[in-house]
Amino acid sequence: MHLHDFWFLLIAVLWTGYFFLEGFDFGIGVLTRLLARDRTERRVLINTIGPVWDGNEVWLITAAGATFAAFPDWYATLFSGFYLPLLAVLVCLIVRGVAFEYRHKRPGERWQRNWEHAIFWCSLLPAFLWGVAFADIVRGVPIGPDKNFSGDVLDLLGPYALLGGLFTLVLFTFHGAVFAALKTDGDIRHRARAQARWYGLAALALAVAFLAWTQAAYGNGRSLPATLVAVVALLAALALNRAGREGWAFALSGVTVVAVFATVFLALFPDVLPSSTDPAWSLTAAGSASSPYTLKIMTWVAGFATPLIVGYQAWTYWVFRKRISTRHIPAAH
């Protein structure tokens, strides 16, 4: 395996890890409007991710930073090409992060309500836009011979991309609902399970449509097994959720997220950003990678850091393993 292939794998792992983790964060954010009935329940949901959302988001920072270091051309074309969607994602992530931290800092009704709206919309929009972005990455975008994006924002909003966005939005909402069922207690836990079923069924329908399209138009022999795993895992997650096996249901919804993004990256490889203008101008892993020296150094750093990160993040989840219910929410604002 070439170093640049290995780094393609690692970037895929980082993005997939990001979507596994922030996927349920986004889902929880969306559910603060769809599942929670009042402010206390909303706070129950927010507090299930309270100690971890920040650490989860670093997976994004790392995925972007690692792409910059390992595939500068990929980073440059992608980020300058997907300009307006990324701007929207950035604004959402800024407002959402501040909203978690500031919502409870003042007692005013309007203050709290505004930040709660911010949490909902700024979770919903990135959950949708990341799906759009990755569908576009698989499908390819207009790229000229100078490696620069030559289209406009409408080129990024085709039917396949919009389907991808809708799919990740619903999938993350399902992932979040299953997580809520696992992390809460009392009435909200039961309603989370009941609602998860409907999100799961909707996600299943969208998964079949999106994955079939992906497989038919852009897939290959490598991505087929991942596609199948995604669908089977989603079915299993639904069944386990129905059976009240919350831990397993969450594990399987996680497998679904992982398999979906595995499909995406396997369909993409060996390209990193195909050109829809002319396949000869596609960015490939080999063609856009950094020098072997840089990749070697980054391999050492990632090899040292990644197990450590996974270790202490897992420990964090263990420390905060207790379910939260409305009676755990302190009365103060």
Added chain:
Amino acid sequence: MNLALAPETLARWQFGITTVYHFLFVPLTISLAAITAGLETAWVRTGKEKYFHATKFWGKLFLINIAMGVVTGIVQEFQFGMNWSDYSRFVGDVFGAPLAMEALLAFFFESTFIGLWIFGWDKLPKKIHCACIWIVAVGTILSSYFILAANSWMQHPIGYTVDKATGKAQLTDIWAVLTQNTTLVVVFHTLTAAFLTGAAFVVGVSSFHLWRAKRRRIKGEELGEKQRRQLPAMLTSLRVGLVVAVIAGLGTAVSGDELGKVMFEQQPMKMAAAEALWETQSPAPFSVFAVGDVGKGHNSVEIEIPGLLSFLAHNNFSDAVPGINDIAAQEAALYGGDPEDYIPSIFMTFWGFRLMIGFGMTSFVAALIGLWTTRKKFWLAPEYRTAEGEIPRLMLTKTREMSPFFTKWSWRIGILTMGFPLIANSFGWIFTEMGRQPWAVYGLMKTGNAVSPGVSQGEVLTSMVVFTALYAVLAVVEVRLLVKYGTAGPDTDEKPPAKDPRLRMPSGGQPEDADKPMTFAY
């Protein structure tokens, strides 16, 4: 196309606005993390409540601040790809490495352990909880190190070759990038400045509380119960802040001098511009005040201290310091174009340099005076010593107290000083980044060639307007929260956890606590 709205101009403005804004929060985060960690350590070791309340109080202000630092940091990373894609392509092989290292080795630590610290008060044993904030503090310092290593490479590229086939910079020696003297001195300078910033913040907020209490005493009013109980934590904070500010201020001055010498060698133009030194001179004078004219290439008004610039650059009062016109001619000969192309904005560099030093050192001097006048015992007649839990008198000598007028103004300056290092930091970055122009990477890539070719004027304008508006709104929100929590002072009703939580409880806490509300919740 209107030049003022050209994508390049807009991208420059956007970088300036978002970076200066981001760096308002960064130094406060770095230093408040460490100061909070120190206070919590004192609490864990002594069990004194004043340390607990101080930890909680500064921790709260720290969290309001770090939230902004974290979210505005994401923009910084994305911005290179969005607005500066040609830069990213050219330098990614070198510049990306420290950025990725920062995420992997520092930022993950910070963001994960900050969550543990915020929510872990009733879940983690005291010592582990305290270790969490130390990990955050070390994480912020490591973060700044990697980011500054990347920036230093732009200031002084090293450990690379330019690949002949692709025309891109390629890393050949990561060790050189991480340990070149530019990096080390800049890290030293930035960290000491960061600690001066946080310490001045602590001094300012503590002074506010102490002076408010003192004023009531002077008027002969009794302090309220709450105010009286807040005093010990504020007194300790004031002293901690003053000590840190003096040490950090001294460090900032020493490292700044060192950095100046490095820059005289590596970027003579930046330093000549900082001095508005148009012609090469030996010995070179230090300019206190100057009004220059770029078109004419000389200053119309000038006040100078003879020989001092030579000393700053070379440690003696006689050596020559090259002037702007000579360096510009040299660079034009080396890289092509007109000499004027190589002259940065003299107005911004000259005044940025002075404002940086002026505001930074004002805080240092204020802290030095504060540290001396608020001393508890040293060189004080017994009757002038401050009783435990009392607001100190400002003592000039053994038996001489500051006059009421100066006392009033000393406390006021103590409060005001919290803003000074923030101004100094901003001008420091404006100076060092604008002083490097026209280069993005010194000697290798001009900023004009670094922008994204495919990004339209409308897109850059949109993002600039959106970020500026959003940042302005958030600034108002943040400052109002800081004022609210800062002026409220420590919550002295809050009790430290009665018993030390244990990790290995089935429900993650004491068994009888299963139904207890969380001690902290969003």
